Amino acid sequence: MSISLCMIVKNEEAALPKCLNSVKDFVDEMIVLDTGSSDRTPQIAQEFGAKVHYFEWSNNFSTARNAALKYVTSDWVLVLDADELLTPSIVPQIKAVMKTDEYILINLVRQEVGAAQSPYSLVSRLFRNHPEIRFERPYHALVDDSVAAIIKKEPHWQVGYLHGLGILHVGYQKAAIAQNNKYVKAQAAMLEFLATHPNDPYVCSKLGALYVESGKITEGLELLQRGLNQATGSANSLNNSGANLKSLPMNVISVAANTLHPEMMHSEENYDILYELHYHLGIAHTHLKNPQQALIHYQAAIKLPIYPMLKLGAYNNLGNLLKDAGDLNSAKKAYETALKIDPNFVAGHYNLGMTFKALGLFMEAISCYQTAIKLNPYYAEAYQNLGVVQLKIGNVQASITAFKNAIILHEQHNPQEAKRLRQGLYEMGLIKF
Structure with a gap:
């Protein structure tokens, strides 16, 4: 089984060498799609042996990522951004899971190095080179929706996640955010999507959290609550359907399997979104000096059946809240x-x-x-x-x-x-x- 690195980049000459160096001895090919660099980014990629292609930026990350996927020739795809590194310890697990027949998508644990909140996240960055897998959403582009549609038609596929740290992400450090104007880019892309999907829990979560982090607490709170109302209804619908989704240990991986209803394979993702909504609502209410409301949201976040590493921020913030209250x-x-x-x-x-x-x-x-x-x-x-x-x-x-x-x-x-x-x-x- 072969694997390709697939990236979109723009003006990343400082970060790109470390990223490519972390995978150069592992992947079989490197696909780098440049979206308009004015620095040496394309030349650096070529020096590492990458196949560089060009694409005119359209303010939509999914469009660019899907354009990059067209050039992939390997059996598996690993997606990284220039400010990310693949950890050496995860490589043997990736090699092992590539040899299995049942998985179409494997989630990796990513550490947000230097982030003020949420030190870990679970990202869908490793998947088979399937003709119907595509990215969706203009920002925080995901393949999850297309994978869910594939599993409805091809129910033998499963989704899993690897234990241990897979990706180091340094892009949430304050200096990197300011230098790359990330808040402005993110807000513009998500507002465009929100205009046509006003109740989408995922974009409500991401944009709401962005507003809270940038000081727009009231706007963020409204979006997060809107997303929570929608996501809670979806989760209740999943629970009432009788779906039995759980993680099972299997050698190097834990499986999120569609054991009863293929269409329910996304309930774990829904719980991830619910966690993020509760977590950021806790932060928003803390800013607004509403400790009891914050406490309720952190406790709700902790109770959700998600990967434990993702709960560190909620436990830490809950501890801070209790310490400040004298408990x-x-x-x-x-x-x-x-x-x-x-x-x-x-x-x-x-x-x-x-x-x-x-x-x-x-x-x-x-x-x-x-x-x-x-x-x-x-x-x-x-x-x-x-x-x-x-x-x-x-x-x-x-x-x-x-x-x-x-x-x-x-x-x-x-x-x-x-x-x-x-x-x-x-x-x-x-x-x-």
Whole structure:
């Protein structure tokens, strides 16, 4: 079985080499569709051996991705963006699943590196080169709808997902968003789609979340609630149909199988959308100082039957909400649950440390901060709070060392905090100017 990398790109000369380098020893061909670059993006792709084609951008990601698919010659297709990397650890699993006969689509876990919210997502980026698979929606283009239509006609196919981290995505870092004007591009594409699909839960979720993140809380809340109303009705319809959709362990993969009704294979996707809607409604209500409403939405998100890694954001935000309300033991439980799902969840260790500090459990707090720093050596706040707790238990030298590390890191990104911290330590007689 052969596999092709399939990409659309524009002005990605900085990011593209890392992306192509992550797959060059794995894929059999690289298809790169350039949509109007003015830099060296096409030349870089050719230097990696990619087959470069050209396409005039039409403000629709699906149209461009479908144009790229036409050039694929392999049995399987792997779709990446230039700001994504394929993890080496997932390659053996992909090779194994390509040898099976029953799967048409395999979802991969993607880490949103540097994202303020939602550290993981499940993306449909690995699928067979089937003539009827196509992307739909102008932004956040998906093949899921076409796959569902295929399974209705060819019910022997199944959809699955691979355990473990498959893709690293750095495009949600603030600098990358600002540099590429991503919010403006996303909003324009989704508004065009929303005009003709005003109640589509997926676009309501994505555009609503975008509004909330960019400060348009009221507009975002309205869209998210509209999407929730529609998605809840769809989910209830699926549940009442008697469909039995579940994940089953099979060697390297877990299966989302259409065991009773082929047309119901998308109920897990519906739960994913429901999760996102509840999750972002929780964020919106937190911004609006409605903690009880936020609590309801986070708890609803956590109860949904989706891949546990996707719930980390909800557990973390729920913990923050409970900690702010003074319910420290419940907050501790929320953070601990998140860390059971992902022991490398840096924010979970830091927030658990903050909870231990508030409970007066200083040694436990120190351990949490140290773990967070080990996982992220550039975590200024973790160093700073480590310094606070070390000082509380009388470890003055260890405290000063932690504070100095915090100051160095703050000076790079938050010079005002560095100045404030340095002044405070000077007044306490711990450091000299």
